[in-house]
Amino acid sequence: MKDVKVIEIHESVFAQNEKQADLIRKKLWEQGTYFINVMSSPGSGKTTFLTEIINMLKQKISIGLMNVDIESDLDARRISEKTGIPSLQIHNGGLCHIDADMVSRALIEYDTKDMDLLILENIGNLVCPAEFDTGAHKNIMLYSVPEGDDKPLKYPLMFQVCDIVLINKVDTLPFFNFDLELAIQRIHSLNPNAVVIPISARTKEGLESFITWLKEHMEGEKHEAY
């Protein structure tokens, strides 16, 4: 492409926070709390998805939710209203991510010791949250059909750091030029180990498969040490 010129403008602003993340992972593991970090673009359906899966799980296990938002408490409120579980709204002062230090501070305020599952609903953003280990045992990404099948090419790190990618809103596939096979192939070329499940939080398609995956990890990994 002779008409495309490429220049590199680099800057390093991200601090290492992996040690702190490891401490969180270990502490929560030892107290029997499995911690998952849910990331996505704005509007990919995280809140609807979380409401559905919490309602499917809450009779059997104890669940807590930490929601990160710039300034509203809309999502924490919605999920709490629709599921009855306690939630913590974290305002991070306009930052684009949450890191292990912020999670540590939130855990001082939020009593998680009787929780089987702690969910972090990260900020809607495909760039920054991918760069900061939050201390979660698993990273989950929601990637919605209307966003287009090219997103793995454009936001590779997000797809690389996720253990599972849930392709949401598959009930809208007929209305968009989204090649599901191509999208899955692109995800696997970045991250061959990523589990990919097509879902629709609205129609509940695929949610049982996700829950099976989650339970296997919550139980299976009890043999692992963090």
Added chain:
Amino acid sequence: MKDVKVIEIHESVFAQNEKQADLIRKKLWEQGTYFINVMSSPGSGKTTFLTEIINMLKQKISIGLMNVDIESDLDARRISEKTGIPSLQIHNGGLCHIDADMVSRALIEYDTKDMDLLILENIGNLVCPAEFDTGAHKNIMLYSVPEGDDKPLKYPLMFQVCDIVLINKVDTLPFFNFDLELAIQRIHSLNPNAVVIPISARTKEGLESFITWLKEHMEGEKHEAY
């Protein structure tokens, strides 16, 4: 909501770059180049939109495009292929935004002096790009129907810094629970001066209205000084 607890975790990492932005605005204005900054979520349709409007305008005015991406040059390539205009791909090293300093450095590499219109296709992100003045004369936001009508509540700064909000993919309104009137009302409660135009880059609905707005500003504002 007794079940929602709110804590504040603040950090300040953003440097002031307004002086540099003012210099860019002034320099480009004096050389007769109108500079627009296009922001949105990932997958809101920026590339399709830009391809369409460039093709509608390129016979009458000279246009250049700077595309910011984390590492690919996919969008710059696509737009260049489909419009024939020259484009500059800026890799910003994984950062979530572009600031006036990065624009200044890009302008050293990119010869804009004969351009009537310079377009910056910002990174797909509703958080960080809103915080940095790029030196553009106008900020344009694409906000797509599948993202949901609550986005102004969750990403208020983005809606506050934009001069015009284009609600894209309105051809998919029948398939989503998106209240167009409510979305417009929410935008105006944050930013009463924002122009809001419903569009579909795919069906071209609304694109003429946007071009009318753009031309009025490019011409009308020739009487203003930057």
